Amino acid sequence: MRTLLLAVLLSLTGLACAQGVVKIGELNSYKVFPAFLEPYRKGMELAVEEINAAGGAAGRRIELVTRDDGGTPGDAVRVAEELIAREKVNLLMGTFASNVGLAVANLAGERKIVFLASEPLTDKIVWQDGNRYTFRLRPSTYMQTAMLIPEAVRLKKKRWAIVYPNYEYGQSATASFKKLLAQAQPGVEFVAEQAPPLGKIDAGAVAQALADARPDAIFSALFAADLQKFVREGNTRGLFKTTPVVNLLAGEPEYLDPLKDETPEGWWVTGYPWSEIQTPEHRKFRDAYEERWHDYPREGSVVGYTAVYAVAQAVKKANGADTEKLVAAFAGLKMQTPFGPIEWRAIDHQSTMGAYVGRLARRDGKGVMVDWYYVDGAKVQPSEQEIRALRKQ
Amino acid sequence: MNGLAGASSLFLVAAGLSLIFGVSRIVNFAHGSLYMLGMYLAVALSGALGFWAALPLAALAVALCGAAMEILVLRRLYGAPELLQLLATFALVLIVRDFALWAWGPEDLLGPRAPGLGGAVEIAGRPFPQYDLFLLLLGPAVFAGLTLLLKRTRWGILVRAATEDRVMAGALGINERWLFTAVFALGALLAGLGGASAIPREPANLGIDLAVVADAFVVVVLGGLGSLPGAFAAALLIGEVKAFCIAFGLSQATLAIEFVIMAAVLVARPWGLLGRPLDPGVAQAKAAPPFSLPARATRVALAAVLVVLLLLPAASGPYPLVLLTDILVFALFAASLHFLMGPGGMASFGHAAYFGIGAYAAVLLVLRAHWPVVAAWLAAPFFGAAAAALFGWFCVRLSGIYLAMLTLAFAQIAWSIAFQWDRVTGGSNGLVGAWPPAWLAGERAYYGFTLAVSAACLALLWRAVYTPFGYALRAARDSALRAAAAGIDVRAQQWLAFVAAGGFAGIAGALYAFSKGSISPELLAVGRSVDGLVMVLLGGVHTLTGAAWGAALFTWLQDTAAREIGYWRAALGAAILALVIARAS
Numbered sequence: 001m002r003t004l005l006l007a008v009l010l011s012l013t014g015l016a017c018a019q020g021v022v023k024i025g026e027l028n029s030y031k032v033f034p035a036f037l038e039p040y041r042k043g044m045e046l047a048v049e050e051i052n053a054a055g056g057a058a059g060r061r062i063e064l065v066t067r068d069d070g071g072t073p074g075d076a077v078r079v080a081e082e083l084i085a086r087e088k089v090n091l092l093m094g095t096f097a098s099n100v101g102l103a104v105a106n107l108a109g110e111r112k113i114v115f116l117a118s119e120p121l122t123d124k125i126v127w128q129d130g131n132r133y134t135f136r137l138r139p140s141t142y143m144q145t146a147m148l149i150p151e152a153v154r155l156k157k158k159r160w161a162i163v164y165p166n167y168e169y170g171q172s173a174t175a176s177f178k179k180l181l182a183q184a185q186p187g188v189e190f191v192a193e194q195a196p197p198l199g200k201i202d203a204g205a206v207a208q209a210l211a212d213a214r215p216d217a218i219f220s221a222l223f224a225a226d227l228q229k230f231v232r233e234g235n236t237r238g239l240f241k242t243t244p245v246v247n248l249l250a251g252e253p254e255y256l257d258p259l260k261d262e263t264p265e266g267w268w269v270t271g272y273p274w275s276e277i278q279t280p281e282h283r284k285f286r287d288a289y290e291e292r293w294h295d296y297p298r299e300g301s302v303v304g305y306t307a308v309y310a311v312a313q314a315v316k317k318a319n320g321a322d323t324e325k326l327v328a329a330f331a332g333l334k335m336q337t338p339f340g341p342i343e344w345r346a347i348d349h350q351s352t353m354g355a356y357v358g359r360l361a362r363r364d365g366k367g368v369m370v371d372w373y374y375v376d377g378a379k380v381q382p383s384e385q386e387i388r389a390l391r392k393q
Numbered sequence: 394m395n396g397l398a399g400a401s402s403l404f405l406v407a408a409g410l411s412l413i414f415g416v417s418r419i420v421n422f423a424h425g426s427l428y429m430l431g432m433y434l435a436v437a438l439s440g441a442l443g444f445w446a447a448l449p450l451a452a453l454a455v456a457l458c459g460a461a462m463e464i465l466v467l468r469r470l471y472g473a474p475e476l477l478q479l480l481a482t483f484a485l486v487l488i489v490r491d492f493a494l495w496a497w498g499p500e501d502l503l504g505p506r507a508p509g510l511g512g513a514v515e516i517a518g519r520p521f522p523q524y525d526l527f528l529l530l531l532g533p534a535v536f537a538g539l540t541l542l543l544k545r546t547r548w549g550i551l552v553r554a555a556t557e558d559r560v561m562a563g564a565l566g567i568n569e570r571w572l573f574t575a576v577f578a579l580g581a582l583l584a585g586l587g588g589a590s591a592i593p594r595e596p597a598n599l600g601i602d603l604a605v606v607a608d609a610f611v612v613v614v615l616g617g618l619g620s621l622p623g624a625f626a627a628a629l630l631i632g633e634v635k636a637f638c639i640a641f642g643l644s645q646a647t648l649a650i651e652f653v654i655m656a657a658v659l660v661a662r663p664w665g666l667l668g669r670p671l672d673p674g675v676a677q678a679k680a681a682p683p684f685s686l687p688a689r690a691t692r693v694a695l696a697a698v699l700v701v702l703l704l705l706p707a708a709s710g711p712y713p714l715v716l717l718t719d720i721l722v723f724a725l726f727a728a729s730l731h732f733l734m735g736p737g738g739m740a741s742f743g744h745a746a747y748f749g750i751g752a753y754a755a756v757l758l759v760l761r762a763h764w765p766v767v768a769a770w771l772a773a774p775f776f777g778a779a780a781a782a783l784f785g786w787f788c789v790r791l792s793g794i795y796l797a798m799l800t801l802a803f804a805q806i807a808w809s810i811a812f813q814w815d816r817v818t819g820g821s822n823g824l825v826g827a828w829p830p831a832w833l834a835g836e837r838a839y840y841g842f843t844l845a846v847s848a849a850c851l852a853l854l855w856r857a858v859y860t861p862f863g864y865a866l867r868a869a870r871d872s873a874l875r876a877a878a879a880g881i882d883v884r885a886q887q888w889l890a891f892v893a894a895g896g897f898a899g900i901a902g903a904l905y906a907f908s909k910g911s912i913s914p915e916l917l918a919v920g921r922s923v924d925g926l927v928m929v930l931l932g933g934v935h936t937l938t939g940a941a942w943g944a945a946l947f948t949w950l951q952d953t954a955a956r957e958i959g960y961w962r963a964a965l966g967a968a969i970l971a972l973v974i975a976r977a978s
Contacts, residue, residue, distance in 0.1 A: 034498075035499045067955070070955060074916070078715060078716070078909075086710065098821070099821060099822045099913040102822055103909065106826055106911050107911075166644070195644045199604070200604060203594070204398065204525065205640065208519065209640050209642070224501060225598050233522070237521075237522070258503060
């Protein structure tokens with residue numbers, strides 16, 4: 001009789017566990033950067049459906065509460081407070097722009113709640129301004145710049161011109177590029193630098209100024225509308241005929257697809273050749289995504305999908321959603337993603353998710369990546385001493 | 394050369410804006426939205442019809458949209474105060490943007506190259522795009538056409554008559570209604586043409602509306618309101634200075650260079666390059682009724698609200714307190730702007746500057762100079778006031794829309810400094826990690842602190858309206874001449890109003906910064922200034938406490954609508970329009 005009672009009790013508590021929910025409080029600038037964040041949202045929803053259909057994480061259902069963060073740090077902090085206080089979420093996730101990501105990361109440190117920064121690229125979120133509760137998924141500005149350095153060196157060009165959008169991402173990409181290239185290729189010269197305001201490039205004048213400096217090669221950190229304008233003006237003026245270009249992010253479908261038949265051939269870029277990656281883990285993801293949404297995946301889709309899976313894996317490892325246990329679980333967590341295996345580094349809370357490096361080409365009036373290869377994020381990191389010096393907390 | 398093509402399309406937009414303002418005295422915030430519509434329509438049409446057919450069709454379609462806007466919305470508002478009209482056009486901006494998102498999706502759409510003009514020609518040894526040559530000719534051609542239209546046709550004479558004196562023109566039997574509609578349609582046509590002709594150079598995107606209207610405002614004000622040659626000269630000046638900055642490797646300077654130029658020109662020439670002083674009889678609506686002292690019932694009601702707010706923490710969960718903290722901060726911010734706009738009669742488009750400077754000063758004192766939070770917070774109003782004293786000294790020498798644009802210029806310059814001065818201000822990322830000390834941390838304690846400070850400051854601001862200073866200020870607003878004759882130093886009163894408003898905005902900024910733990914340049918950005926304007930206008934300029942209620946409504950709406958409604962911008966816009974039209978009629 002006693003054992004029977006015990007068994008009933010056990011099964012009851014087991015049931016209670018199974019009915020448990022892990023609430024992810026997701027906030028992002030959906031209205032400000034819709035081109036990137038709509039695919040991201042679809043990726044997240046697909047992951048939630050898959051995980052819950054397979055019985056959840058550690059017996060708990062994943063529940064996603066998404067909010068628009070208004071695109072400004074002040075509003076984002078209020079939205080995050082709402083998620084914490086009213087929705088009682090177990091952890092925070094999301095953000096796109098670096099300033100918003102940093103503000104929410106800082107709040108997470110203050111309120112002692114895990115924050116998985118999925119999209120922001122700024123190096124500071126895991127280094128100078130990193131904290132115990134903040135983890136970042138995407139390869140940072142530094143990592144993506146470092147991925148392109150070997151190709152830049154292989155071009156064997158002496159005089160480089162640089163163009164970047166004038167805000168933190170562009171500035172730190174440029175600083176890293178100059179530092180790393182000068183180390184790898186002593187004697188390199190930087191002959192011109194153009195920093196147009198984000199989204200407001202006067203592409204004709206910028207292309208002309210770059211041409212006037214007569215560089216052997218160009219490094220660009222432009223993306224989105226700025227990239228489109230720069231490509232068109234540069235094509236018209238024949239800037240890229242003889243000058244090779246290395247461009248961060250330009251191979252991501254979000255930024256590559258709008259270039260269509262004007263895609264400049266031969267540029268070295270970081271990106272995501274979604275149609276060509278045939279690894280089993282990627283095919284599985286792509287098939288599921290296309291089946292669910294009748295659309296092909298973008299970079300944002302992979303980020304959203306992987307971020308939700310990361311939470312599920314951490315919950316599984318921690319066997320629950322207690323904050324301190326989650327922090328411990330994330331450190332050194334190894335998991336599978338559509339891009340291959342990654343690890344969440346204990347030293348700076350950066351995941352080793354990488355990116356694809358390749359050249360742009362045109363095929364049937366569309367831009368594609370060719371000669372591409374995957375660069376593991378673990379291989380493009382500064383030394384541990386450097387990171388410890390940057391990361392004080 | 395590169396500057397000229399850009400200047401040419403800038404002129405198209407500015408010309409339309411200038412024309413509309415000249416006749417209807419409406420400052421049309423939605424002009425950039427018409428430009429954006431022109432872009433999207435041209436991209437959509439050029440797929441089926443080809444670029445050269447899409448160009449005029451898109452412009453015509455935008456003209457029809459413009460006419461519809463005028464008939465449905467603006468026509469009801471000609472008798473309303475200037476600022477209410479401004480608010481209505483701002484609501485249109487919100488609605489059009491969500492419409493474009495709904496109709497064409499979120500992605501940037503680059504148009505096709507212009508068939509026949511896709512290549513480049515060699516000029517002075519450099520390749521120059523043929524299409525830029527076309528644009529370069531389009532601007533002057535439109536300028537010449539407009540000049541002919543206004544100088545040589547009967548319709549042009551009517552437009553000029555209405556620009557000079559619309560009451561007189563009406564009295565002489567001119568059908569104002571249709572004239573206004575036609576002018577608005579023509580202005581919209583020019584905006585649509587500007588947008589449509591830009592698609593080979595610039596992708597249609599959802600952020601272009603405010604970017605373009607800001608540039609166009611600068612051009613129109615710089616050139617002198619209502620002056621086409623002035624707009625033309627200003628567009629050329631800005632286009633060329635930007636191109637030179639880029640050519641000489643000073644591309645960072647293009648962040649705010651047009652505002653630096655505008656500030657310099659307005660300080661030297663208060664009516665712009667080729668503008669004339671507005672006839673004060675036309676420029677100013679009839680004087681507002683004087684503020685009356687709040688009735689006893691009002692004071693009791695206010696006290697009751699205060700008591701409820703004081704007791705709330707006992708009964709409420711944490712999140713309403715977080716939201717109320719924001720509301721209180723913005724109530725103070727809006728009230729400080731209202732002090733300038735209501736009793737002072739000076740509209741400011743750049744009030745966020747003082748809010749942001751207060752916030753930055755306080756956070757920098759904490760993070761860099763290691764001051765205690767409360768000491769830094771006490772210092773914040775002095776920085777806000779100092780900035781206001783500096784900017785205001787120049788601003789009070791101007792009036793009306795020129796004054797407003799100069800405040801905007803100063804705010805944009807302050808913003809660009811915060812954005813660019815990486816080592817001190819943290820650049821675009823801003824600064825993080827400024828939290829209140831333990832005894833103030835937590836939403837309950839900080840709410841209490843904010844409530845105490847905001848209530849005290851609001852009481853001071855409202856009381857100030859009934860001090861000798863407040864009376865003198867209102868006298869200066871209602872009749873500068875009579876006030877001066879009565880021995881009031883008008884400029885000194887207005888300058889003091891700036892300083893006071895800046896100081897209180899600085900307090901609000903510091904309160905905000907410590908409630909969020911971080912700051913970034915968006916605190917000083919034009920969006921925040923516009924938010925402030927909307928709050929004041931929602932509440933009513935000519936009421937004492939309206940600004941605070943406007944702030945509460947706006948902040949609450951933004952918080953709730955963003956959570957519950959997909960297209961919350963359009964919802965907010967529609968709500969504002971309904972309010973404005975209800976108030977006007």
